Each structure stands twice: as structure tokens, then as C-alpha cells.
Amino acid sequence: xxxxxxxxxxxxxxxxxxxxxxxxxxxxxxxxxxxxxxxxxxxxxxxxxxxxxxxxxxxxxxxxxxxxxxxxxxxxxxxxxxxxxxxxxxxxxxxxxxxxxxxxxxxxxxxxxxxxxxxxxxxxxxxxxxxxxxxxxxxxxxxxxxxxxxxxxxxxxxxxxxxxxxxxxxxxxxxxxxxxxxxxxxxxxxxxxxxxxxxxxxxxxxxxxxxxxxxxxxxxxxxxxxxxxxxxxxxxxxxxxxxxxxxxxxxxxxxxxxxxxxxxxxxxxxxxxxxxxxxxxxxxxxxxxxxxxxxxxxxxxxxxxxxxxxxxxxxxxxxxxxxxxxxxxxxxxxxxxxxxxxxxxxxxxxxxxxxxxx
Amino acid sequence: xxxxxxxxxxxxxxxxxxxxxxxxxxxxxxxxxxxxxxxxxxxxxxxxxxxxxxxxxxxxxxxxxxxxxxxxxxxxxxxxxxxxxxxxxxxxxxxxxxxxxxxxxxxxxxxxxxxxxxxxxxxxxxxxxxxxxxxxxxxxxxxxxxxxxxxxxxxxxxxxxxxxxxxxxxxxxxxxxxxxxxxxxxxxxxxxxxxxxxxxxxxxxxxxxxxxxxxxxxxxxxxxxxxxxxxxxxxxxxxxxxxxxxxxxxxxxxxxxxxxxxxxxxxxxxxxxxxxxxxxxxxxxxxxxxxxxxxxxxxxxxxxxxxxxxxxxxxxxxxxxxxxxxxxxxxxxxxxxxxxxxxxxxxxxxxxxxxxxx
Numbered sequence: 001x002x003x004x005x006x007x008x009x010x011x012x013x014x015x016x017x018x019x020x021x022x023x024x025x026x027x028x029x030x031x032x033x034x035x036x037x038x039x040x041x042x043x044x045x046x047x048x049x050x051x052x053x054x055x056x057x058x059x060x061x062x063x064x065x066x067x068x069x070x071x072x073x074x075x076x077x078x079x080x081x082x083x084x085x086x087x088x089x090x091x092x093x094x095x096x097x098x099x100x101x102x103x104x105x106x107x108x109x110x111x112x113x114x115x116x117x118x119x120x121x122x123x124x125x126x127x128x129x130x131x132x133x134x135x136x137x138x139x140x141x142x143x144x145x146x147x148x149x150x151x152x153x154x155x156x157x158x159x160x161x162x163x164x165x166x167x168x169x170x171x172x173x174x175x176x177x178x179x180x181x182x183x184x185x186x187x188x189x190x191x192x193x194x195x196x197x198x199x200x201x202x203x204x205x206x207x208x209x210x211x212x213x214x215x216x217x218x219x220x221x222x223x224x225x226x227x228x229x230x231x232x233x234x235x236x237x238x239x240x241x242x243x244x245x246x247x248x249x250x251x252x253x254x255x256x257x258x259x260x261x262x263x264x265x266x267x268x269x270x271x272x273x274x275x276x277x278x279x280x281x282x283x284x285x286x287x288x289x290x291x292x293x294x295x296x297x298x299x300x301x302x303x304x305x306x307x308x309x310x311x312x313x314x315x316x317x318x319x320x321x322x323x324x325x326x327x328x329x330x331x332x333x334x335x336x337x338x339x340x341x342x343x344x345x346x347x348x349x350x351x352x353x354x355x356x357x358x
Numbered sequence: 359x360x361x362x363x364x365x366x367x368x369x370x371x372x373x374x375x376x377x378x379x380x381x382x383x384x385x386x387x388x389x390x391x392x393x394x395x396x397x398x399x400x401x402x403x404x405x406x407x408x409x410x411x412x413x414x415x416x417x418x419x420x421x422x423x424x425x426x427x428x429x430x431x432x433x434x435x436x437x438x439x440x441x442x443x444x445x446x447x448x449x450x451x452x453x454x455x456x457x458x459x460x461x462x463x464x465x466x467x468x469x470x471x472x473x474x475x476x477x478x479x480x481x482x483x484x485x486x487x488x489x490x491x492x493x494x495x496x497x498x499x500x501x502x503x504x505x506x507x508x509x510x511x512x513x514x515x516x517x518x519x520x521x522x523x524x525x526x527x528x529x530x531x532x533x534x535x536x537x538x539x540x541x542x543x544x545x546x547x548x549x550x551x552x553x554x555x556x557x558x559x560x561x562x563x564x565x566x567x568x569x570x571x572x573x574x575x576x577x578x579x580x581x582x583x584x585x586x587x588x589x590x591x592x593x594x595x596x597x598x599x600x601x602x603x604x605x606x607x608x609x610x611x612x613x614x615x616x617x618x619x620x621x622x623x624x625x626x627x628x629x630x631x632x633x634x635x636x637x638x639x640x641x642x643x644x645x646x647x648x649x650x651x652x653x654x655x656x657x658x659x660x661x662x663x664x665x666x667x668x669x670x671x672x673x674x675x676x677x678x679x680x681x682x683x684x685x686x687x688x689x690x691x692x693x694x695x696x697x698x699x700x701x702x703x704x705x706x707x708x709x710x711x712x713x714x715x716x
Binding site: 002003004008009010011012013014016019020022023026027028031032034035037038039040041042043046073074075076077078079081085086108109112113192194199200201218219220221222223235236237238239240241242247258295317319320325 | 360361362364365366367368369370371372374377378380381384386387389391395396397398399400401403404431432433434435436438443466467468469470471519537550552557559560576577578579593594595596597598599600601603677678683715
């Protein structure tokens with residue numbers, strides 16, 4: 001089994017132990033005579049998977065009973081609509097921060113539903129960053145304040161969150177469970193699974209249960225958080241395989257230790273940024289104080305050189321380094337499951353590439 | 359590898375060859391150095407999977423260029439809302455047929471969106487059935503007529519479809535690709551994958567492209583069919599693993615031959631119904647002329663005997679025979695991938711059970 005170093009932004013690298021476990025259990029899940037994909041979502045085997053997935057999430061995020069854990073389909077993209085459909089009720093306004101491509105998508109969808117105040121906008125700035133606290137122009141009575149914790153495309157992130165009187169709502173797709181988090185100020189957190197959590201095909205939603213009560217009963221049943229809370233996230237057939245792999249990933253995180261993974265993430269990113277800053281050959285995309293530990297973005301002198309960088313890196317077993325098609329450049333996504341050795345190898349390659357092309 | 363006979367209604371049995379292929383390719387997909395779950399949804403390896411999944415669907419359903427093939431998240435349950443949100447536009451009415459639990463769910467969601475005419479209602483009749491053609495009270499100018507091709511819970515199905523001037527829209531979750539189908543009268547067909555198509559986590563949607571143009575632009579982007587048509591079903595990160603297994607399942611169907619599978623399905627169901635009708639010990643739930651080939655439902659004298667039947671069957675390696683929790687009884691779901699030997703074994707068990715308890 002020759003594993004490549006996979007720097008993809010998502011779908012992204014999964015822990016080898018998780019893949020090995022999934023492979024071992026594939027044709028016959030723990031002696032049930034069927035794979036987990038074939039087990040009824042209301043039967044004993046999947047029920048245990050589902051319960052452990054929820055319990056692990058509660059433990060890792062230190063959730064009180066005020067919060068529900070949901071596994072919904074449609075990724076973060078559907079959450080962009082579900083959040084305002086449920087929380088931005090008649091006459092209210094919602095504050096949104098624009099920090100880049102993903103925040104902009106959330107704003108676009110919220111505007112279709114209700115009144116949006118963009119409290120701060122640095123979405124198109126280069127170098128990239130997220131808003132500073134003193135820039136926020138908040139509404140008097142917002143239903144919530146939306147933040148994008150980490151912009152996967154630009155590589156900028158919030159280091160800490162605004163202290164406001166309204167619930168925070170966050171798209172944490174690209175950094176959930178990668179660093180310490182106090183959930184208490186958040187009314188709702190959502191995250192597409194395919195970066196730090198598992199394969200594509202679901203969004204993790206953590207919601208303060210009282211907030212779900214605001215939703216109009218006229219909303220489609222599937223689009224009400226209330227429906228999924230009342231049915232323990234089993235209103236309809238859930239994405240069983242994705243939940244299963246997510247359960248294995250959360251189990252793996254607990255085995256590694258959250259603190260250890262966090263320190264490792266900081267070190268991996270620091271190593272890469274140190275290499276970027278060592279010469280003018282590479283230029284970091286994000287303002288240093290807003291740099292993401294998950295998505296390390298940088299540019300070279302021109303697009304031709306960037307294309308050569310991506311091509312030569314791939315030949316060295318370093319895959320997925322091409323920046324998002326909307327912005328170009330180089331992006332190294334180094335989520336929890338990305339091994340430190342891969343970062344070291346990338347740093348060595350960057351040295352070598354500069355020596356040959358600098 | 360000890361496989362059980364899995365009569366679950368969904369998630370359901372998958373072809374052994376598909377599981378074996380998935381297992382073989384799990385840690386290292388065709389030498390890419392990563393599993394298919396870790397491949398970028400915009401990279402070469404997944405693009406090939408996605409393209410083959412669409413091409414196989416086009417071939418198996420004999421689709422003209424007028425139709426688009428979409429893989430959407432949220433199962434059939436989200437389609438219950440998306441269909442009227444997109445097709446039941448201002449002032450129009452939609453005709454729905456009520457044939458049982460699933461049709462009723464589709465009707466409930468459509469009523470939240472617009473005006474619904476229930477053209478025929480036999481949803482609560484026992485023995486179960488679907489409407490007869492001469493019962494349909496159609497609207498003068500309906501946007502569409504909705505049918506549920508096969509009621510998974512009650513075990514009743516349409517043998518042929520109404521000939522009307524408006525597009526048919528069908529929930530074909532439990533019998534798609536199990537029997538011949540002329541797609542031409544249909545404007546939209548949707549099917550949760552977890553019965554005849556693959557694992558849970560997506561709905562196959564086949565839509566006549568011109569119909570998608572009716573949707574108001576004010577709908578959330580993710581809930582417009584237009585969005586997914588314009589982006590070749592890759593607007594956001596798709597459920598890659600589910601699409602991959604679906605691709606393998608469609609490949610398997612083509613290898614088996616649709617005609618052969620269809621004949622096999624007819625024979626499997628006929629064998630079971632013949633056994634049911636042989637004595638008064640078992641009583642079929644559906645009216646004979648509406649009996650489903652996919653979900654064979656029957657009752658025993660009382661619930662206690664039914665519980666014993668399910669328990670003893672499981673001990674014999676016959677799993678998942680308990681009827682849906684909403685109706686009770688026995689249900690044997692025998693989709694494409696369910697092997698004929700399993701039906702023979704169930705018939706033998708039914709003989710034996712009757713001999714001991716009749």
C-alpha cells in the first residue's frame with residue numbers, strides 16, 4: 001500500500017488506521033453477515049455506530065445537553081440556506097462577516113431568505129484575512145452573527161471570535177476539531193465532513209436546541225432542524241457509510257488525543273510558514289496574523305512557475321497542491337489526518353525547487 | 359465471508375462483486391496512493407467515476423439529451439420538497455396520487471409549497487393497492503402528475519402509468535432499474551439510492567432539462583435543479599463514495615443484463631407469492647393485481663406469531679423480514695441484488711414454519 005501525501009482541500013486525507021478498519025469490516029461488519037452499508041439504519045449494528053458518532057462528538061466538543069448533534073445531507077452548501085430559513089425569522093436581521101469565498105456564499109444564500117447586514121467585509125482583500133473585532137458594525141437586534149472560522153480557499157482564519165450578545169453561527173468546515181473551541185457562545189456550528197471529519201456526503205450540525213424552535217412550521221420538513229432534533233438525526237435514511245467513517249475518525253481523534261493533534265497541527269503549519277518566509281521566492285497569501293493552520297496558501301513569481309511546482313511536487317509524491325481554481329496559487333491543506341512527515345517532505349521539496357528555479 | 363440473506367427494505371443488500379471491488383480498491387484506488395474517499399471531487403480519478411455513473415444511467419434508462427442525470431443529497435425525502443419548489447410555480451396546481459405512506463409524505467410536502475389536488479386516494483386501504491386509471495380525477499391544467507411507482511411499505515405498485523398530457527413525476531426509490539421503463543412520459547424521476555442503486559446518502563434524479571427552468575431564482579441555490587444541471591451535478595462536493603458504489607452497481611447491472619435481472623426479479627417474487635397463496639396460513643397484504651416484485655408483504659394470524667417468524671427466520675440466516683414499524687407484518691424486500699437462493703430458502707422456511715405452527 002503506497003500512500004501518497006495528499007494535500008487536497010477536501011475530500012481530504014483520512015487516517016490510515018480508519019481506512020484499514022473500514023477495509024477489514026467491509027464485507028462482513030462484525031460478523032453480521034453484511035457490510036455496514038447494507039445494515040438497516042434502524043437495526044442494532046448501525047444504531048451502535050450512530051450512537052457512538054454522537055457520543056464522540058459530544059465528548060470532543062464538550063457539549064452540554066442544550067445542544068443537539070445532527071448529521072445532515074447537502075454539505076455546508078445546504079446549511080448556507082438552512083441557517084437563515086430556520087433562524088432568520090420574520091422581520092429580524094442577521095449579521096454576517098465576509099472573510100472570503102465561503103462567507104460570501106453564506107451571505108448570498110441568507111439574502112434570499114431575509115435581511116442581512118454585512119458587519120464587516122474584507123472578502124476581496126489581498127493579502128487575505130478575516131475581519132478585526134473593531135471593524136464589526138453590528139445590528140442592534142440581530143438574530144445571530146455568522147462567521148466562517150477558516151476560509152479554505154484563501155487560507156485565513158479567525159484566531160478568536162467576537163464577543164457579542166447574540167448567538168454566533170459558524171461554518172467550521174475546514175478547522176473543526178483541529179484546535180481548542182469553547183462552544184458556549186455558539187448557537188449553531190456546521191461543518192462539511194470532507195475535510196477534518198470523514199468522507200464527503202454529510203454536514204455535522206451542532207445546534208442549541210432552543211434555537212430550532214424559531215423555525216416556521218411551513219418550512220419543508222427536511223429543512224427544519226426541529227425535525228432532525230426530534231428524530232435523533234434519523235428522520236429519514238441517513239448517509240450511513242459517511243457516519244460510520246466519521247465515527248471511526250472521531251474514535252481516532254480521541255485515541256490520538258485532541259491536545260496532541262492540536263500541537264501537531266500548529267507545528268506542521270509553523271514549519272511550512274517558516275519555509276515560506278525564509279525567502280522572497282515564496283509569498284504567503286494570508287496576512288501573517290490571520291494565517292490558517294489548516295490551509296497554507298502561497299504564490300510563486302508567476303502562474304507558469306506555480307504550474308511547474310505542482311507538477312514536480314506530484315512527481316515527488318506530493319499531491320493536491322494546486323490552489324482553488326477561483327484564485328490560483330499553491331495551497332497545502334494539512335488537516336488533522338495529514339502526517340507531519342508529509343510537511344517535512346514538502347519543505348524539502350520547496351528548498352530544492354527554489355534552488356533549481358530561484 | 360459468511361453472507362446472510364438480507365431482506366432489508368433499505369439500506370439493502372449490495373452485489374457481492376461490488377463489495378469485493380470496493381474492498382480491493384479501498385486503501386489505494388487504482389494506484390493513486392489514496393482511497394476514492396480521499397480523491398478530490400474535481401480530480402481525474404473521481405471525474406472518471408462520476409462520468410461513468412452518469413453514462414451508465416443514461417444507457418440503462420435510455421435517456422435522450424433532453425434529460426439530465428443528477429446525484430443529490432437528502433434522499434427521496436428532500437425531493438418531496440424540491441419537486442414542488444421547482445415545478446409547482448405560481449398559481450399552478452399539481453396532481454398527486456395517494457397510494458400509501460410514501461405518496462402521503464410527498465403530498466404533505468407539496469401542500470407546504472403550493473396547491474395540490476389528490477387525484478385518487480387509496481392510501482389507507484387494506485389490502486393495499488395503487489389507484490386504478492379510471493379513478494383519477496385530474497386537474498384541468500396541472501403542472502405535473504405525481505406517482506409513487508412502488509410503495510416500499512405496503513408492497514403495492516403501479517403496473518403501468520397513467521397516460522396524461524402533463525409530465526409524470528415519480529418517486530421510484532424502490533423499483534428503479536428493476537423492470538422495463540419508458541422514461542419519455544416522465545418529466546422527473548427520483549430515487550433514494552439505498553434500495554436498488556447503492557448505499558444510503560444520495561438520490562438519483564433524472565429530469566427533463568426544460569422543466570428546471572420554471573424554478574424561481576429566489577429559491578436557495580442548492581434547492582434549484584437548475585444549479586445542479588448547470589454544474590453537471592458537481593456544484594458542491596458530492597457524496598463521492600455513494601456515487602462510486604452506485605457506479606459499480608450500475609456496471610454490475612449492465613454485466614448481468616437488464617432483461618435477465620428483470621426476469622429473475624419476476625421469478626423471485628412469483629415464487630414467494632405462490633408460497634403465500636398456497637395456504638391460508640400466510641395472507642398477502644397487497645391486492646394480487648398490484649403486488650410488488652420488490653417488497654413482498656404478508657401477515658400471519660397474529661403479531662405474536664409474526665414476531666416468532668422473524669426471530670426463527672433470523673436464526674436460519676434470513677434477516678430483515680420484519681415489516682415497517684408503522685404497519686407491522688412481514689416484508690421480504692428482494693431487490694436486484696437479492697439472490698434467488700435466498701428466496702428459495704425463505705420459501706422452505708415458510709413451509710417448515712407453517713408445518714410447525716399451522
